[in-house]
Every structure is written in structure tokens, then in C-alpha cells.
Amino acid sequence: MTNQPEAIKRLSLPELTGRLGMSVRDAERELENAPALPGPLLDATYADTHRFPPPKWALPTFVEAAGGGGMTYTPYRGDREVREAVAHNVSTGLGIPATGASDVILTPGTQGALFTALAAILSPGDLVLLPDPDYLSTERMLRYFGARVKRIPMLWPQDGSRPTLDLQALEEAAAEGPRLMVFSHPNNPTGAIYGPETIAAIAAAAVRHDFTVIADELYCRLVYEGEEFHHLAAVEGMAERTVTLLGPSKTESLSGYRLGVAVAPTALVGDMEDVQSCTALRAPAYAQHLLARWIAEDGDFLRQRLVEYQALRDTTVKKINASSVMRVDAAYGTAYLFPRVLTGAGDQAVALALKEHAGVVVNPGYQFGLAGSGHMRLCFAQDEAVWDAALDRIIDVVGSVDPT
Amino acid sequence: MTNQPEAIKRLSLPELTGRLGMSVRDAERELENAPALPGPLLDATYADTHRFPPPKWALPTFVEAAGGGGMTYTPYRGDREVREAVAHNVSTGLGIPATGASDVILTPGTQGALFTALAAILSPGDLVLLPDPDYLSTERMLRYFGARVKRIPMLWPQDGSRPTLDLQALEEAAAEGPRLMVFSHPNNPTGAIYGPETIAAIAAAAVRHDFTVIADELYCRLVYEGEEFHHLAAVEGMAERTVTLLGPSKTESLSGYRLGVAVAPTALVGDMEDVQSCTALRAPAYAQHLLARWIAEDGDFLRQRLVEYQALRDTTVKKINASSVMRVDAAYGTAYLFPRVLTGAGDQAVALALKEHAGVVVNPGYQFGLAGSGHMRLCFAQDEAVWDAALDRIIDVVGSVDPT
Incomplete structure (x- = not known):
């Protein structure tokens, strides 16, 4: 765009173009617009809030406020x-x-x-x-x-x-x-x-x-x-x-x-x-x-969530480390894991392949810094059965991507 | 604050300090923290959304989305x-x-x-x-x-x-x-x-x-x-x-x-x-x-709102122009009027007096530019009886503020 402000240009991290062949923002958009496996896409960049919904008081609290009880x-x-x-x-x-x-x-x-x-x-x-x-x-x-x-x-x-x-x-x-x-x-x-x-x-x-x-x-x-x-x-x-x-x-x-x-x-x-x-x-x-x-009234909610997330973390770590294509350290916290691809395949190529052939969207590691290259971020807060099947597809597809 | 970025300093419009005795932001904060008439304060800087609530479909649409029907x-x-x-x-x-x-x-x-x-x-x-x-x-x-x-x-x-x-x-x-x-x-x-x-x-x-x-x-x-x-x-x-x-x-x-x-x-x-x-x-x-x-399903809502707002506009204009202390041009649109104070009283002094003695918060005219000096912005989208009484107090108090 004519006259695009320098601040907007910097926002795309053009300095990484040498490594990625494009700016970080352009790489994100490439992934966004890339072809996907037909059928429902599993977006593993964030949690499934249908499987893991908010505390029960959330919506009623909103309704009370919006219905006249709260400030506009x-x-x-x-x-x-x-x-x-x-x-x-x-x-x-x-x-x-x-x-x-x-x-x-x-x-x-x-x-x-x-x-x-x-x-x-x-x-x-x-x-x-x-x-x-x-x-x-x-x-x-x-x-x-x-x-x-x-x-x-x-x-x-x-x-x-x-x-x-x-x-x-x-x-x-x-x-x-x-x-x-x-x-x-x-x-x-x-x-x-x-x-x-x-x-x-x-x-x-x-x-x-x-x-x-x-x-x-x-x-x-x-x-x-x-x-x-x-x-x-x-x-x-x-x-x-x-x-x-x-x-x-x-x-x-x-x-x-x-x-x-x-x-x-x-x-x-x-x-x-x-x-x-x-x-x-x-x-x-x-x-x-x-x-x-928040915090005051969600103690039981949090305890249950931690049990369920920890189980998902454990099965995910186990499955990844049992594969021959990825290795991962067990997260101490968050709903993320950041496995490293062992095959030498590039992280953008892996992410594109996962979207097209596994029907799974992941965050390629370069998005998090140079040290993230060769990794992907997975949010494991997903429906357990859906996630288990997706992990199998992820491991299969990662193994099929040519090294760069 | 040490090292306050220049952009943050500029945001306060310090160049107007000569005219206001303080930056525009400081003048706003002075008004925010100024004493108020005991009892409920009428905030005439925005509409009363209890008297004029949103279209009826608004909250149910939110509830359906947040209850599982919408994207997070x-x-x-x-x-x-x-x-x-x-x-x-x-x-x-x-x-x-x-x-x-x-x-x-x-x-x-x-x-x-x-x-x-x-x-x-x-x-x-x-x-x-x-x-x-x-x-x-x-x-x-x-x-x-x-x-x-x-x-x-x-x-x-x-x-x-x-x-x-x-x-x-x-x-x-x-x-x-x-x-x-x-x-x-x-x-x-x-x-x-x-x-x-x-x-x-x-x-x-x-x-x-x-x-x-x-x-x-x-x-x-x-x-x-x-x-x-x-x-x-x-x-x-x-x-x-x-x-x-x-x-x-x-x-x-x-x-x-x-x-x-x-x-x-x-x-x-x-x-x-x-x-x-x-x-x-x-x-x-x-x-x-x-x-x-929005727009597609609020035609009747809008027609009724325009009738009610126009009536409020008309009574407000009439009352102000019948006074000896303010004059106003009838707005063609919006829920605002921007009366000019005829007495020579400064707009910050008027706004402070209105909060303290009339129990009404208004936007002093300088907030909108140099041409706004000597004016105040009133949002007339208020409960009709409350507003009518407030206007009487506004006119009284404006008349009592000394010219600068």
C-alpha cells in the first residue's frame, strides 16, 4: 500500500524474510489461506471451549448485567x-x-x-x-x-x-x-x-x-x-x-x-x-x-480442569515420544506442548502439510522466535477422542514431509 | 513518571496548558475527581441505556452464541x-x-x-x-x-x-x-x-x-x-x-x-x-x-427511537433558548446538543459547578477543540422527567457561575 507506515511494515517482521522466504505475517497468511483437508478442521492453536466450557456462572452473570443490572x-x-x-x-x-x-x-x-x-x-x-x-x-x-x-x-x-x-x-x-x-x-x-x-x-x-x-x-x-x-x-x-x-x-x-x-x-x-x-x-x-x-468462585471448576488437562498432557506426551518423528518435554503448565520435529522438515512445510493432509491447524515454531524453528505448538485442550485420532494423523503426516 | 514516552505525553495535549492551566487530560481528571452533589448523579455525557435499551433480540442473540452456538x-x-x-x-x-x-x-x-x-x-x-x-x-x-x-x-x-x-x-x-x-x-x-x-x-x-x-x-x-x-x-x-x-x-x-x-x-x-x-x-x-x-432487523426500533429522541431534542432546544444564559442550534442528528454559554463563564468552571451544584456531568466544550470553548455537550437521551428537572438545574447553575 502506498505510504504504508514504517510501524506497520515492522509489525510483519520483514527481517525474517531471509529465513522464511517471506515476512512472518505473510507466512501466517499463507497458512491461513492454504488448502485444508475436506471435512471439519481441528484448530489446535487454541482450546475447544465446547469440550471445556467456562464456569457455569459466567453467562448468567453477563445476562444479569446486560439485562439492566450492570453499567453500560x-x-x-x-x-x-x-x-x-x-x-x-x-x-x-x-x-x-x-x-x-x-x-x-x-x-x-x-x-x-x-x-x-x-x-x-x-x-x-x-x-x-x-x-x-x-x-x-x-x-x-x-x-x-x-x-x-x-x-x-x-x-x-x-x-x-x-x-x-x-x-x-x-x-x-x-x-x-x-x-x-x-x-x-x-x-x-x-x-x-x-x-x-x-x-x-x-x-x-x-x-x-x-x-x-x-x-x-x-x-x-x-x-x-x-x-x-x-x-x-x-x-x-x-x-x-x-x-x-x-x-x-x-x-x-x-x-x-x-x-x-x-x-x-x-x-x-x-x-x-x-x-x-x-x-x-x-x-x-x-x-x-x-x-x-473470577478466582473467587471457580475453585472446584479449576481443580477438575487441571485433572482433565493433565490427563490430556500425559497421553499427548506419551504418544509423541513413542513416535519416531517428534520429541517433546512435558509442559509444567499451560495447555500447550511444543514438540520438536526430528526429521529435519521445515516448520512451515509441516504446518501446511498438517492442514492439508491431517486436517489440523498448528502454530509453526518460527512464530515464537528463532529458537522455535523446527517445532510446532499444539494446544491439547481438545475433546479426548478427537484429539487422540488427530495425534495419530499428525504423527503420520509429519513423517511424510520431506526434510528441507 | 520516569521515562514517560513522548507519545503518552502528547496524548494529553499539553500544548493547551496555556489556555486551560493544565493539559486536556488533566482537566478531564480534575472533573472526574471533583466533588459532586450528594445523591444520584446524572451523567449527560452519554445516553441512559435503561430508558433507551437495545433492540430486544440483542441479549438472546448473545446468549445463543455464548451458550455454545457461536465461535469463541x-x-x-x-x-x-x-x-x-x-x-x-x-x-x-x-x-x-x-x-x-x-x-x-x-x-x-x-x-x-x-x-x-x-x-x-x-x-x-x-x-x-x-x-x-x-x-x-x-x-x-x-x-x-x-x-x-x-x-x-x-x-x-x-x-x-x-x-x-x-x-x-x-x-x-x-x-x-x-x-x-x-x-x-x-x-x-x-x-x-x-x-x-x-x-x-x-x-x-x-x-x-x-x-x-x-x-x-x-x-x-x-x-x-x-x-x-x-x-x-x-x-x-x-x-x-x-x-x-x-x-x-x-x-x-x-x-x-x-x-x-x-x-x-x-x-x-x-x-x-x-x-x-x-x-x-x-x-x-x-x-x-x-x-x-444490526440494521437488518431494527427498523421499527429505529423509527420509535427517532420519534422519542426528536421530542427530547425539541424540548431541550426550546428550554435552553428560552433561558437568558445559553443558546443552542437544533441538532440535525445525534443525541447531542452543544449549547453556548452567554455569560462569559469558562467551560471548565461551568462543568465543575454543574457537577457540584446541579448533580449533572457534562462534557466541557474545550474537549472538542478551540471552537468548542464556551460551550458544553449535552446528551439528551435521558429519562424525560429526569432530564426536564436536570435542565432546570443546569440553567440555574450556569447562571450562577462567575464570568472568567
């Missing part, structure tokens, strides 16, 4: 009573320090929280640290804002010890004066959960080199086998420099309501609100009321 | 079938040329449509034309994107002829090579509707000087006395350079669902979608289904 217009940052409830529930229920409504902003999806936080923090040219691999749209957004991105390798030792970051690389990059670090935790796409020493190292680097951290903890309730989860904001001295992103879109299957939450220092919440007054005005007003019940 | 995840630009329905309904029902789903993007509110359109079009330093007065957040957003803003005076002749723009000022500004013109039509805050010759002049300038136009037509169905409405995009040669912003938040009282629509050239829709993949992913998925019935 709220402050841009969200209804005050809902924000107070969220502050209380995330601090007592999750252990994320929120002192009250003024530390909380409600957003249109957790994506909205990430965007407004980045907009409120970043200036063009700022250096930002980001694990590799990490959430697919973060690097694109960072480039949109004109930031320079430095990837920090994630390490997943094969001796049974916990995943971590390359802490020496982190320290070296931190010494270059970043404005910000962004990381998803649990890690999207791998499901890694970092131990307390990794979280402490991030905190120490942030304090020593005076940068802000966005901890994208969208999946922090989706943690298996009683795994302990360490919130960065709960580390001494970090609440004042951490934005914690949360929301009910994934674990609670409420993505269709477009709700997200950020817990952040009060002044930053004010700037995020100013951005939100431009981007969307507010999180959908009637749906905001659901957030007052 | 859609393409970022919105569900294809809904976009097809919207394209059909806006072209046959409103006369806005949309050739099909590829010209349409669904957004979180019409605000979301404005943001993604600006992001997809503007580069820092671009010149943008904007009527004075016009929608309160447009100039702030333009400054956020680093654009230079040139205001084009709106003219409202007192001889009974139609409101228009200062066409000579438009032509001179157009000759300076703007990238874009943005205008609300019907005009927010005044309710002006431009005649065909004004729309033709805008189109001619855009073609001659090769710029894009965003026509914010959020209120285009809210038009009184059978007034004809001329869509810019329907002018020969303009569909390819016009973004038309629409949505059901106002006339149809669906703001609480966060839905908006843009009709734009296909390539621009693609870039807007890329931006939306960052800002919010998509319009709330279940709510999207409401847009398939």
Missing part, C-alpha cells in the same frame, strides 16, 4: 467495584500484590493489557529483553513500537532439572541498559515454569539495571502436579516495577467475552488507561462483572 | 459470515458501498475502528485535517501518533441555511499535502449534518490532493425529520480512499457489548487487522453475532 459505561480502566474485587482476589488467591483498585486495569483481553502496557512504557529505540521462544505476537508488537529486541535463550536441561533462562545472557543483555523485559510465565509456547532462582535472577537484574518487567502470567493457574508458581511481582522490590498480565481467557475459557487484567504501579495504570481511552475505551462493560467472580 | 475464536478481523452480513446490510440499508466481507473489519467499539485505522494510515509528522469542533479524542489520538493537526472551522450560519465547513480553509489546508482528513458526520458534538455540496467539496479536495479520509459516521442513523444523509464513501471515486466508521453503540444502545465496524479498502482492512491483532485480537466473539442482525 464504566471508567476507561474499568468498573471500580470490579477492580476492587480483582485486586482482592489476585492478592489473596494468587499471591500477586495488588493494594487496591488503583493498581488494576481491566482490558479487552489480556492482549489489550499487553498492548496498553507496551504503549505506556516504550519509546522508539528502547532495548527490550524477551526469552526465546516466547509468545508469538510480543516481538511483533515490540517492533511495532520501534523497540530493539534482544532474545534471551530459554534452557530446558535434559537431566530432569527445571527449565530456566540463560542467566549469563540475561545479565549481559541487562548490562546494555534495557528499558523493559517481557516474558510469559508459564512460558508460551513450551509450558515451562521457572524456579524461584530464575525469578530471583530476573528481579535482581531488573533492580540492578533499573528496568521494568512485564510478566505475562495468563496461564499461571494452569499448573500441573501441584507445581509451585513464583510471581515476579511478589519478589521484594518488584511490585513497583512489574506489570503482571492476567485474565480468564484460557484456563477459564472466557476468551469470547474479551476480558483481561493488568496489575501495575498506580502511575503506570494511569498511562495505560490513557492509551486504552484511544484503543477501545474500555473492556466490554457487561462482561466486566464476570471478573468479580 | 474468530479471525482477528471478525467472523466471515458476520462480515458478509454487515457488508450486505450497510450497502443495501445505509448506502455505503461495501463489496463484501473483505471490505469490512469488526472492532472492539467504534473507538477500536478509529484507532486501528489511524495506526494503519499515519506516520509521524503527517498532516491531518480535522473540523473544529469534532469528536473529543480524535485530536489526542492524532497527537499520540505524532501527526500534525490542522483544524478546519465548522460554520453554522444563523440564517437557517445548513452547517458546513469553511471550504476555503479546507482547500488551503488540503494544498499543504495532508495524509488524511478525519471528520465525524453527523458532527459530534454539534449534531450538524453536512449537505451534499460540503461532502462533494471534501471528496474533491481528497481526490485532487490525494489524501485518505476517515468518515466517523457512528451517528448516521440518528437523523431527524427525514433529513437526507450523504455518505462520503458513496461519492464517485471515494470508496477507494475512505474509511467509514460505524457501529451499534449509540443509536442502538449496544455500547456495553463493545462492537464497532469499519468499511475500508481491502488492503487497508488487512493493515487494520494487523494492528488489531496487537491491540485486542478481535471484537468480542460472541457479541459479533449481534452485528449480523
Whole structure:
């Protein structure tokens, strides 16, 4: 398009054209428009919310609000009573320090929280640290804002010890004066959960080199086998420099309501609100009321979900690792697995073949960073029988794709 | 805040500090935090959606979608079938040329449509034309994107002829090579509707000087006395350079669902979608289904609403013009009136006094541009008895504020 703004061009990550033969965005569109196996397509890029529906109170709460019991217009940052409830529930229920409504902003999806936080923090040219691999749209957004991105390798030792970051690389990059670090935790796409020493190292680097951290903890309730989860904001001295992103879109299957939450220092919440007054005005007003019940009233729901997801995780890991074409580390959390293809086939070629010949849509690994190449992200939160059959097709088709 | 990005600073319009004694955003916050008359506050910055609720099919349509009948995840630009329905309904029902789903993007509110359109079009330093007065957040957003803003005076002749723009000022500004013109039509805050010759002049300038136009037509169905409405995009040669912003938040009282629509050239829709993949992913998925019935199934609803709003407009105009403290031109469309205070009292002082002593929140005129100074915007879509009493209080309190 004539006069296309540079920011829009950067958003497509054209710098990866050399590797992919096209920009990341064009590769996504190629996959979107590619031929599919006739019949129903299984989209394994997200959960099946029919098999795994939201908590039972969700829709009635919306109906009550939209039927006259709720506000149609709220402050841009969200209804005050809902924000107070969220502050209380995330601090007592999750252990994320929120002192009250003024530390909380409600957003249109957790994506909205990430965007407004980045907009409120970043200036063009700022250096930002980001694990590799990490959430697919973060690097694109960072480039949109004109930031320079430095990837920090994630390490997943094969001796049974916990995943971590390359802490020496982190320290070296931190010494270059970043404005910000962004990381998803649990890690999207791998499901890694970092131990307390990794979280402490991030905190120490942030304090020593005076940068802000966005901890994208969208999946922090989706943690298996009683795994302990360490919130960065709960580390001494970090609440004042951490934005914690949360929301009910994934674990609670409420993505269709477009709700997200950020817990952040009060002044930053004010700037995020100013951005939100431009981007969307507010999180959908009637749906905001659901957030007052979130965490507080879904304990049984969560316990059952974790049992079912963990069973799906276990059967998926077992099946993949029994194959000769892929290997995968069991996710500590999230509803994702990030298997590596052993055959040498390229990840875009594999994704195209899976859509055309297995009837399954996956996220090719390059979307998550260079370290993701040769992998694919699978969301295993699917109907069990459908998923079991799909996994067989996936393994068959992966084996049939020629190495690049 | 340390390191606050320049874009965030610009968003507050600090250049107006000389006139207001503070930035526009700080003035807004002053009003937000100012003392209010005890008892229920009447917020006349928007419509009372309890008195004027949405069409009856709205909530059941949402419930069906959220209860399992709708998609939880859609393409970022919105569900294809809904976009097809919207394209059909806006072209046959409103006369806005949309050739099909590829010209349409669904957004979180019409605000979301404005943001993604600006992001997809503007580069820092671009010149943008904007009527004075016009929608309160447009100039702030333009400054956020680093654009230079040139205001084009709106003219409202007192001889009974139609409101228009200062066409000579438009032509001179157009000759300076703007990238874009943005205008609300019907005009927010005044309710002006431009005649065909004004729309033709805008189109001619855009073609001659090769710029894009965003026509914010959020209120285009809210038009009184059978007034004809001329869509810019329907002018020969303009569909390819016009973004038309629409949505059901106002006339149809669906703001609480966060839905908006843009009709734009296909390539621009693609870039807007890329931006939306960052800002919010998509319009709330279940709510999207409401847009398939919008326009197609609300004819009777709209006719009744227009009768009721027109009656409110007429009584409000009569009462204001019978007072000795304010004068107002009858809006051709929208649910707003933009009276001028005759006493010489400043608009922030008037707004603060109205909140404290009349229990009414209004938008002070400076929010809409320099030409708005000395005015206030009133949304008259209120319960009739409540509004009648509020108007008496407004007139009393305005008369009591000292001139600046």
C-alpha cells in the first residue's frame, strides 16, 4: 500500500524474510489461506471451549448485567467495584500484590493489557529483553513500537532439572541498559515454569539495571502436579516495577467475552488507561462483572480442569515420544506442548502439510522466535477422542514431509 | 513518571496548558475527581441505556452464541459470515458501498475502528485535517501518533441555511499535502449534518490532493425529520480512499457489548487487522453475532427511537433558548446538543459547578477543540422527567457561575 507506515511494515517482521522466504505475517497468511483437508478442521492453536466450557456462572452473570443490572459505561480502566474485587482476589488467591483498585486495569483481553502496557512504557529505540521462544505476537508488537529486541535463550536441561533462562545472557543483555523485559510465565509456547532462582535472577537484574518487567502470567493457574508458581511481582522490590498480565481467557475459557487484567504501579495504570481511552475505551462493560467472580468462585471448576488437562498432557506426551518423528518435554503448565520435529522438515512445510493432509491447524515454531524453528505448538485442550485420532494423523503426516 | 514516552505525553495535549492551566487530560481528571452533589448523579455525557435499551433480540442473540452456538475464536478481523452480513446490510440499508466481507473489519467499539485505522494510515509528522469542533479524542489520538493537526472551522450560519465547513480553509489546508482528513458526520458534538455540496467539496479536495479520509459516521442513523444523509464513501471515486466508521453503540444502545465496524479498502482492512491483532485480537466473539442482525432487523426500533429522541431534542432546544444564559442550534442528528454559554463563564468552571451544584456531568466544550470553548455537550437521551428537572438545574447553575 502506498505510504504504508514504517510501524506497520515492522509489525510483519520483514527481517525474517531471509529465513522464511517471506515476512512472518505473510507466512501466517499463507497458512491461513492454504488448502485444508475436506471435512471439519481441528484448530489446535487454541482450546475447544465446547469440550471445556467456562464456569457455569459466567453467562448468567453477563445476562444479569446486560439485562439492566450492570453499567453500560464504566471508567476507561474499568468498573471500580470490579477492580476492587480483582485486586482482592489476585492478592489473596494468587499471591500477586495488588493494594487496591488503583493498581488494576481491566482490558479487552489480556492482549489489550499487553498492548496498553507496551504503549505506556516504550519509546522508539528502547532495548527490550524477551526469552526465546516466547509468545508469538510480543516481538511483533515490540517492533511495532520501534523497540530493539534482544532474545534471551530459554534452557530446558535434559537431566530432569527445571527449565530456566540463560542467566549469563540475561545479565549481559541487562548490562546494555534495557528499558523493559517481557516474558510469559508459564512460558508460551513450551509450558515451562521457572524456579524461584530464575525469578530471583530476573528481579535482581531488573533492580540492578533499573528496568521494568512485564510478566505475562495468563496461564499461571494452569499448573500441573501441584507445581509451585513464583510471581515476579511478589519478589521484594518488584511490585513497583512489574506489570503482571492476567485474565480468564484460557484456563477459564472466557476468551469470547474479551476480558483481561493488568496489575501495575498506580502511575503506570494511569498511562495505560490513557492509551486504552484511544484503543477501545474500555473492556466490554457487561462482561466486566464476570471478573468479580473470577478466582473467587471457580475453585472446584479449576481443580477438575487441571485433572482433565493433565490427563490430556500425559497421553499427548506419551504418544509423541513413542513416535519416531517428534520429541517433546512435558509442559509444567499451560495447555500447550511444543514438540520438536526430528526429521529435519521445515516448520512451515509441516504446518501446511498438517492442514492439508491431517486436517489440523498448528502454530509453526518460527512464530515464537528463532529458537522455535523446527517445532510446532499444539494446544491439547481438545475433546479426548478427537484429539487422540488427530495425534495419530499428525504423527503420520509429519513423517511424510520431506526434510528441507 | 520516569521515562514517560513522548507519545503518552502528547496524548494529553499539553500544548493547551496555556489556555486551560493544565493539559486536556488533566482537566478531564480534575472533573472526574471533583466533588459532586450528594445523591444520584446524572451523567449527560452519554445516553441512559435503561430508558433507551437495545433492540430486544440483542441479549438472546448473545446468549445463543455464548451458550455454545457461536465461535469463541474468530479471525482477528471478525467472523466471515458476520462480515458478509454487515457488508450486505450497510450497502443495501445505509448506502455505503461495501463489496463484501473483505471490505469490512469488526472492532472492539467504534473507538477500536478509529484507532486501528489511524495506526494503519499515519506516520509521524503527517498532516491531518480535522473540523473544529469534532469528536473529543480524535485530536489526542492524532497527537499520540505524532501527526500534525490542522483544524478546519465548522460554520453554522444563523440564517437557517445548513452547517458546513469553511471550504476555503479546507482547500488551503488540503494544498499543504495532508495524509488524511478525519471528520465525524453527523458532527459530534454539534449534531450538524453536512449537505451534499460540503461532502462533494471534501471528496474533491481528497481526490485532487490525494489524501485518505476517515468518515466517523457512528451517528448516521440518528437523523431527524427525514433529513437526507450523504455518505462520503458513496461519492464517485471515494470508496477507494475512505474509511467509514460505524457501529451499534449509540443509536442502538449496544455500547456495553463493545462492537464497532469499519468499511475500508481491502488492503487497508488487512493493515487494520494487523494492528488489531496487537491491540485486542478481535471484537468480542460472541457479541459479533449481534452485528449480523444490526440494521437488518431494527427498523421499527429505529423509527420509535427517532420519534422519542426528536421530542427530547425539541424540548431541550426550546428550554435552553428560552433561558437568558445559553443558546443552542437544533441538532440535525445525534443525541447531542452543544449549547453556548452567554455569560462569559469558562467551560471548565461551568462543568465543575454543574457537577457540584446541579448533580449533572457534562462534557466541557474545550474537549472538542478551540471552537468548542464556551460551550458544553449535552446528551439528551435521558429519562424525560429526569432530564426536564436536570435542565432546570443546569440553567440555574450556569447562571450562577462567575464570568472568567
